[in-house]
Structure formats: C-alpha cells, structure tokens
Amino acid sequence: MNLSELLIELLLMPLVAFVIGLGMVLMMRKIAARLGRRIGPPLLQPIYDIIKLYGKRTQISHGLIHEIGIIMAVGGYVAAETLLPVPGMNGLADKGGVITLAYVMMIPSLGMALGVGQCANPNGSIGISRALTAMLAYDIPFILVIFGAAYVYGTTNLADIIAIQQQQGVSGWGLMQMPLLALAGMLALPAVMGKQPFEIYIAPAEIATGPMVEMSGKFMGGLFVMQCFQLYTAGVLYTTLFLGGGAYWITFLPKIYAVVAIPMAAAMLFPRYRTEDVIRLMWKWPVLVGLMGLAVAMK
Amino acid sequence: MTPLDQLLLLSALTVVVPLFTGNRRITGPLATLLYTGQGLLLLRMAGLGYGSETPVSSAVSLQVLGLELHWRFDALSWFFALITIGAGLLSSWFASGEWAQRYRDSGSSLRLFHAALALNVFTMLVLLASGELLSLFIGWELVSWASFLMMSLGSNTALRYAMRYVTYAFAGAMAVLMGLVLVYTRTGSFEFQAFRDAVPSMDADTVWLLFGLFAAGFGVKMALLPFHLWQAKAYAETPGPGAAFLGAISSRMGLFAMIVVLVQIIGVARLVELPVPFTFLSGRDLLAWVAVFTIIFPTFTALRQHDARRLLAWHGIGQGGYMLLGILIADDLGSAGGLMHVFNHATYQAVLFMSVTAVIHRTGTSDLNKLGGLVARMPLSFLAMLIGIIGLAGLPPMNGFVSKWLVYRALILEGSPLLFLGAVIGTLGTILSVYKLIHNTFLGQLRLEHVDIEEAPSSMLWPMMILSTVVFVTGYFPGLVLDWIASVQAAVGLPVLAHHLGGVHIDKGGLDMIWVVSVLLAGFGVGALVFLSGNRSKRVHQLDNYAGGHFLTADTRYQYSDNFYPGLMHLIGPWYRKSFRWLEGGFVSTVDTVSQLMQGLYRHTHPAFYLLAVVVFALSWVMGGD
DSSP: OOOHHHHHHHHHHHHHHHHHHHHHHHHHHHHHHHHHOOOOOOTTTTHHHHHHHHHOSEEEEHHHHHHHHHHHHHHHHHHHTTTTTTBBBOOTTTSSHHHHHHHHHHHHHHHHHHHHHHTHHHHHHHHHHHHHHHHHHHHHHHHHHHHHHHHHHHHHHHHHHHHHHHHHHHGGGHHHHHHHHHHHHHHHHHHHOTTTTOOTTTTTTTTTGGGGGGGOOOHHHHHHHHHHHHHHHHHHHHHHHHHHHOOSSHHHHHHHHHHHHHHHHHHTTTOOOOOOOHHHHHHHHHHHHHHHHHHHHHH | OHHHHHHHHHHHHHHHHHHHHTTSHHHHHHHHHHHHHHHHHHHTTTTGGGGSSSOOEEEEEEEEEEEEEEEOOHHHHHHHHHHHHHHHHHHHTTTTHHHHHHHHHHHHHHHHHHHHHHHHHHHHHHTTTTTHHHHHHHHHHHHHHHHHHTTTTSOHHHHHHHHHHHHHHHHHHHHHHHHHHHHHHHHHHOOHHHHHHHHHGOHHHHHHHHHHHHHHHHHHTOTTSOOOTTTTHHTTTTTTTHHHIIIIIIIIHHHHHHHIIIIIIIHHHHHHHHBBBTTSHHHHHHHHHHHHHHHHHHHHHHHHOOOOHHHHHHHHHHHHHHHHHHHHHHHHHHHHHHHHHHHHHHHHHHHHHHHHHHHHHHHOOOOGGGGGOGTTTEEEEEEEHHHHHHHHHHHSSSSSHHHHHHHHHHHHHHOHHHHHHHHHHHHHHHHHHHHHHHHHHSOOOOOOOGOOOOOHHHHHHHHHHHHHHHHHHHHHHHHHHHHHHHHHHHHHHHHOOOOOOOOOOOOOOEEEEHHHHHHHHHHHHHHHHHHHHHHHOOOOOOOOEEEEEEEEEETTTOOOOSSOHHHHHHHHHGGGGOOOHHHHHHHHHHOOOOOHHHHIIIIIIHHHHHHHHHHHHHHHHHHHTO
16 A cells, blocks of 8 residues: 555544544434433534534633643544554554554543643542543453453454454454453443443533533533544444454444444443442453453463 | 773773862763763764674773683673663763752762762673673672662661662672572583573572572562562652662663573573472563562552652652563563663653652652642643653653553563553553652642742753653654664574564564654644634633632642542552561561570570580580490
8 A cells, every 4th residue: 555545544534433433422412312211412413512612702721731631632532543444444553553552542531631630620630530540440351351352363453353353254253252352341341431330530410520620612622522532442443353343334334333332321221330439340340251251262 | 992991991980080079060060071971982882782793892801719700791781881871971961050059058969979870870880791790790789889879868768778778789699699609619600601501401499599599689679579668768869860860770780680690691491491389380470470560569559659759769660570571571572672661761760750850959849749730830841751751651652652562562472461461550550650740740739839930940951851852752763772672682692673663563463653653643733723723712820720619719729649549549548558568577577586586595695504505515425426
C-alpha cells in the first residue's frame, strides 16, 4: 500500500469511528429510555447536543491545561482509532498492535484527569480519583483478556488476528476458541466503556461531584465526542478479538452495535456501584473467569 | 594512554578540583565543564556503542599476590557509563546556579557536594571498567562508600537511612565476597573467562549457591525485595541534584554487576536448568518473580506517600524490577526492553527529581499536602514533570513506553501471563501515583503564599528541558537507543535485537513509534481543531472557583493528598501490613539477641564457670586419650 492511501485511511478511520460512535450514543440512550418506558431522543439528538455544547455562549476555561486536557482526551482517541482495523482499512494495525492500543487508550483518561485537575474544584478531583481507581479496576481483567488473545493467536497485530479468525469461519472466532476469555472480556466491557452501572466517576445525574463539574460548553462537548470514540473503540476491539472482526461493513456493523448493546441492556438494570465495589467486582469475577480462560487457552 | 585511561584520569581530576575550588561559585560550572570533557572522552569510544566488539583496555594493571587486576570498557560498560556521565553532567549543571547559592547560604558545603558527586561518577566508572572479578569487587565497594558519602550529606533522616544502607551493603558485599572465594577455589582465577569456562562443569548445588550469593549481594544495591527498605528515604533526603543523580543511575550498578555475573558469565540458560525444590519453578523464574514483586510492592508503597521525593524514590525501586524482569527473559526483545529501561528510567527519573527540586527551591517544601496549583507560576517545570510522569507511567509517546512494550511483548511471546499481569499492575499503580504527584504539586488549588512565586531559574530549567527532550525524542525514535542496546546484547552474549529507527519489526506484531507518535500528535492536532471550532471561551482567574453552590475562597484549603484514592484504599488499605519492615525488625532483634547472648557469655556472666568447663573438658580429653 502506498503512502497516500495510508494517509487517506488515517483520515477516514477516526471520521468513521465518530459517526458510528454517535450512533452508539443514540442507541444507548434509546435502550435506557425503552427500559424506563420512555420513547428516547430523536435520531439526530447526539449531533444537536454537540452543536449546542460547542455553540454555547458561556464557556469557562480555567487555564491552558484545562483546554489541553480536553484536546488530549479527544486526540488520544482519534489516534487510537487508526490502530483499530475495520473492514477495508487496516491503518496502522501492523505498526502498533493491541498492546500499544491498550496504552494509547489510557491517554484520554490522563488528559481528562489533567484538565479536571487544573479546574481546582475539589469535587472534580474526587471524580478523577474515582475514575483512575475504576481504570485500575477494569484494566486488570481487560489486560488479561488481551494477553490471552494475543497468546492464542500468536500475534499482537490486530489485522492478523482478524485474518486468522476469518480463515476458519465462525468456528474460528475467538468466542468459539476461548469462550471463557470472551466472557471475561464481556464482563469487563461495561466498565471499560464507563457506562452504567460503573459510571459513578462521571456521575452524570449528580453533576456537582464528577469530573464534569467545571466543564461548560465545548469542554463538555469534547467529553461528549470522547464518549462516542470510547464506545466505538470498546465495541470494535471486542469484535476484533472475539467475533472475527468484519470483512464487510454489512456484517461488521451489527456485530459492533450488538457488542455495545447487549452488556448495556443488561447493565442498565443494575443500580450504580460504588468505587470500591467496582474494584471488588472487577477483580473477582472477570479476573477469575479470565484466569480460568487463560489456563484453558494455554493448556 | 588509552581513551579509557584518559577518561578515568579526568574523572579523578573532577573529584579533586572541587576540593581546591571549595565553596566558590565557580565550582559548579567547572565541575560541569569537566563532566562535559568526560562525555567527550566517552564519545571517543563511541564505537563500542555501535557494534565494535574489541573492548578498550586500560594501560594500567596491578599485580596483587600473583593476581592481575585490569580494567577495560566493553559495550555494556560504555552504555552504563554514558548514562552515568550524562546524569552527572546534568545534575552538576542543575546544581551550579541559584541552587548552589542557596545550598551554600544554608551552611552546607558545596565543596563536599561536588566532590561527592564526582566521586560517585568516578567510582562507578571504575566499577564499569572492571576486567575481572576482583576489580569488580573493589569497584563495588568503592561505589557503595561513595554513594554513602552522597546520602549522608542530607538530613538526619537521610543519614539514618544511609547507615541502614551501609549495613545492607556490607552484608551484600560479604555475600559477593563469599561468591568470589567460591569461584576462586573452583577455578584458581578471578578472570571472567575462567569462571565462564568452569560453569558448565559445576554441579547444580554450587551454581545455586553462587546464584544466591551474587543475586542477593548485588540485589541489595538494586533494592530488590526484600532488601529494599533502605533506599527510598535515603535517596529522597539527599540534596536535590544528588537525589536526581542517585535516582537516575546509582542503584543500576547492582543491575550492571548482575548482568555481568548472572547473564554474561553463568548465563540465563543455566539458571533455567536450576529447579526450585518442590515447585515447578526454576532459578530464573524465582528471580523473575522477585523482580515482579519488586515492581508491585514499592509502586503501591509510592502510592501512599505524601512527600514528592519519597514518592519518586519508591517508584525508582519499582522500576528496577522491570529492568531485571526484561533481562531475565533473555530473548532479544525482553533483554532489549530491560536494558533500554535503564536508559529511559535514568532520563525521566532525573527530570522528575529535578522538577521536584525546582519546586522545593521556590516553595521550600515537597510535602504534597502543602503544594498545589503551581502550573501557572512554573509552567516549564510543570511541562518537565508532565513529560517525566508520562515516561514513568510508561504511556506513549515517551520513551518509558517503548522499553515496557518490549518487555510485555517478550512476556507474551514467552507465554508468562502472571508475570505480565504483575508488570501491568505495576504500571497501573504508577499511573495513579504519578497523577497524585502532578495534581497535588501543579494542579488543584493554589495556596495564597504561593501566589507570587516565579518559574525556576534557568540553571535548573536547562537541564530539565534537555532531559525532557531526550525522554520525548528517544520515545519518538527509539532506534537511537536500540543501536546501543544491540551492541550491549552482542557484548553480553544475548540474542541481538533487529530494530530500526522507529522500533522493531516482527511479523507477529511489531512497533513503529515514528508512526504511533506521529499519529498521536496528529490526533492532538485534530483534537485542537475540534476544540477551537467551539465558541470562544473566557478564561477565569485561578482563584475564581466554586463548589457545591459556594464560592471557594483561597483561604479555605481543600487540596489534599492523604487518602487520595479512598475507594481503592478502602479495599487494599488493609493489605499494607509493613510485613517487610516487620521482617527486618525481626531479623535485627534476632541478631541483637544473639549478640547480647554471646557478649554475656564471653564477657560478663560466668567467666570462672567457663574456665572450669574448659579445664574439665581439657582434662577429660587428656585423661580419655589413652
């Protein structure tokens, strides 16, 4: 592949991710609404929200780092999307691999943490302390799952992982080859996405105590954009590792939407977990299942 | 006179010069100049770092009791020497300007500080140049005492922990000495080659014994578990630039000696053949697990510190675990990761200590409970710390990521999920801990007494900026360092890593940092464009804050660092049991009891009774003899 094609891919991949991510945000809100017997937002609501947030007249900045933090939060995910192969586009899959992706995915969290830190709001800092603790909680099963997948496929290159699965049809999918690891990944997924019932650090309902407390206008908009990417990344990564990726968009899209929708639909039914309970939960069941999955997979 | 002789001579001169120039202002710049000279002489041997396999020998050799002591530099020595002299140069530069003035005005001796720093560099170079086991041991002892001198310059706490270090170091040195004697009785020589030739014919017990003695002896300097208790406080309390130097390279001398003996001479393959009784583990696995626990425990101890310097010093111990772990994997990727981490760690750890020292210089404290909100006052120091913590946490785009990536990749290839998990837990704990550091120093609430402080002086900023640049550039182009690593691997007898400027190319998933970092920077660019597409924001003053419906005035203090992660500590807090301190305490009391007992027996209690017992014994022996 020549350089110009690659550059076009690198431009397209985050753009596609953003559009799909918007759809995921809409879908989540629809699921939450339907479970609560409401109708939910209209199709273009996520776009309206973003336009509204970016266009607001009152936008309070607490300093340069506050702004850079938001830029890092969005930018980190923009970069992460180029490491995630999708049908027709491999991007930088062979130059980064899944470990690099897992670490690039931590940059947005760090950016958000820095931005909130500059706001000098004690409630914001409490939110960050919770967010980073949650990251410690879910990253341990998440990294176990990544290790297992990389070991079983014998490669960290996500494009190769997809190719290996697709050679053997559905029976070659990670889900069939290592069901326990796939289950552990599915258990950890809602926490990776930072959604119900693990969203105490974002605390959208009681906004005065989360990282969002000082985020107005485009700052909030930046985090909204980040959320689109976050859902997309989690969905695509899981699909890539366990559901055979996608040869065509027509098969790929239902998979990634299902990966986000299924745990969401179940998780929405649970009450919100406290931070220490997130750790307790994440370090118990997904890790246990993951270790068993590893033992089976490496046998 | 070979280039090595010139280097050692200049290094010795650097020790002497401060003794003459004394407390004058010129001492610092002069020492810095001399370190630059050392650096240039080291560059004359740069061939070693780029594949030249003939070591540079010293013309000097000593005959002692029929044994020949000689010194030489190979690629491994050159690589470590590069870091040592670099750290010495920048620490001394950092200590040349306003810092020196303040230090002198506080009644401390600048002469002693610079002499101690130079002595550390000199003794380390002597150790690195050692050509056989005896000169290795002599260098080892010199380094121990030199670093003791440096640590003892600090406060009383530092002195107490430095004394503790000396106790540990002495025990370690005894272990090493026993190892040497054992080797000598088997081979009749102290030469590396003779030792290496003898290893295949040694039985498993002997190799176990040698392995244990050398690993424990050198492990003390590296602060491997359970010998880690001395290091954090001793380093943390050393005068700022000294702490930067010690934190960057000093304890890596243990790693150097371990590489020489365990990897270069005994060989990791031999360690794999040593079974640990009643387990599935081999000797190598045992040490690898020690390395992983050295990553985890000190990192989570760091998480609980509320003094910036102690926090960093504890992380320094933890990061040593990654180096040892990588080297013990002993394939091309893992060992490259471990060796590269030595360089990377030196760069970001020095930057972090310098940045903290700059904050202390301006505010007078490193207590995280008493700082906060300095980012607008000291933006460049903030930048240096930011780059440093990203490196320490091992996130892209800084160099710490590359070395850790190599270690992770090797662990995946090898199929060691639990070691991998341990390494990752350490990284996650580091992220939590370093965020606390930067949050409580530079972000959060600004204290009223810090409203008028200024950026650190340029004599401090220059070394910090240079090091930050190195941290970023070697993350962007890791091939620059991997060139040296490949030479080291060849010299030590490890598989050589095939690499390019951007990283490594492996069929099964490589790494190209040039692309990864470029795309990350481009991502930030896109993020900035998205951000700027919004409506104009209004910047409010740093002290203009509110929470919970109330305006927060600056005299209401709400910045805290104790129990910064209450959710986590709620769960893992009870796991901190100070077991190692308890273990050390138990050991000390045992030794104390035994020595009192012996003292009592010999000197106080019943001399007449013992005399009688001896006489009766002698008589019975004489009479029973026939």
